[in-house]
Amino acid sequence: MPDKITPGPGKYIDPLVDFAFKKIFGSEPNKDLLIAFLNEVFRGRKHIIDLVYDKNEHHGDIKEEGAAIFDLLCTGDDGEKFLIEVQRGRQGYFKERSLFYTSRLISDQAPKGRRTEWAYKLSGVYLVALLEDFTLQTEKSTEYLHHICLCNIETGEVFYDKLGYTYIELRKFVKTEGDLETDLDKWLYVLKNMSHMDKIPAYLRKPIFDKLFNIAEYTNLTKEEKTMYDSSLKYKWDNKNVLDYALKEGFEKGIEKGIEKGIEKGIEKGKLEEAKEIAREMKKDGLPIAQISKFTKLSIEEIEKL
Template sequence: MQQHSRYIDLTTDYGFKRIFGRETNKDLLMSFLNELFQGRKVIKDLVYNKNEHSGDIPEQGAVIFDLTCTADDDSQFIIEVQRRHQELFKQRTIYYGAKLISDQAPKGHRSDWGYDITEVYVIAIMDGFHFSDKPDYLHDICLCHRKTGEIFYDKLGFIYLELLNFNKPEEQLTTDLERWLFVLKNMAKLDKLSPYLRKPIFEKLFSIAEYTRLNKEEKDMYDVSLKRKWDEYSLLTSAETRGIRQGLQQGLEQGLEQGIQQGIQQGIEQGRLNTLKENARNMLNRGFNVQLISEVLGLSVDEIKSLMN
């Protein structure tokens, strides 16, 4: 029987949608989004749009939420929340933002429209892959003057969250944004509500995020989503890339075509093994049992146990 952590992993697609994608829980999503905007926008209500759309091709993955938000000044703006990694990730988020603007144009020729564009924001939550080589965990992007940095247009924005770069322990959390990032990244590792998170919004979060609250069908869906997440980790890590480069360099130094090919292949194989071991360590740290890790990643039980030393 598989062992699960007490709380579901919020960085899985299913876990994120279950907690934040229900009308009864929209106060959780509003709280999280308001912390991301850090006072620039204050959401007093939001509507989950039904046109949750996928990319132009299946492997692009899907937008998690398409939202229409109402600010405290009664203005409205649109938010898309994305989680899954895609190739050319930055370009695709810009495409989604531009598409949300383009879709506002009335159908047919309307000379009286006047380009009255609603504000648009794209929010990307990245777990398991990096947006840039900088150590920042929050990238708040807007259109600005290249020379002076003066904001050129403030109604189109992109917020990228790199959870891999957020490493604060719970005792050092000072803001609600930090608390949200901590629970997003570490929920599946926790076994109780920490004293550092004792606020009504987080008490509600912890009360509804317990794995035992899922029915059998929901548990099956969650398990599939969890396995998909670890499969994505295996594909996204840079260990294989580093291995290929090392193998290519080794082959070039040997000066033989055969040596190049062998070096590349050795680098790929070593990179893949390093990736699997890195993922196994992460799963061990999150409380998964050895047998489950073996089934998901294809490593032997002995290989996994050796990582525990």
């Protein structure tokens, strides 16, 4: 197996690493960043004024159904649900998983227990997925932004506008600094390249981007946050080395289908294993179990077993 690539942190944290994404976009003091980004994604089709963060774990109606773990789940000022996901590697049945997650958020709106007057009045549900290292089986297309909705297949007319899926294929976003035209271009360029920058570029000198770069500066993290980010970054690169090696070996031996299946199963468990790895590092540093639980979302029982 090749040597592991374990680069150290740069001046700015990588926004696409799990911890960093939630640090930047997933806390109440920083929700203006998420609102600004989502408003650019929706390009005037929606205008979000405020967001409330919801729990990122959604339990099914029956015990056997298990829980869905979201990266970020928010409720808009009109009661709409926004599910924001970062997907780093290819995953089997990713489209189906998107449908399953949003379906849960729809069915959860039904009154529980005693029947009440409801009449199926639903709030909107929207998924925004940032795809880092894979595409949606549209390799020939250069389009990186996909807005999906229910429509009439014959006329293209929108049938229902309160359920939407936005997929952003960052691998296909290849614009350079000179190509950036819209604020969405700037957001996507920053998400993809911030960890390699050593200062905020002049063309990003707006209050919202000033705040983004200030939050993302590695030296501004607390000791606990540095531990979590370093572990999260190490996990990302270790995982990439393993997947790259598995694919290389599989293709050379002509067993790529089996290798890809194994990779898909591994990615399914990735977020949980990443959280456990971060928790182990925090335990080594002597941080309180309750604080580790708060940061990693693992239960105290799970952490004590590590």
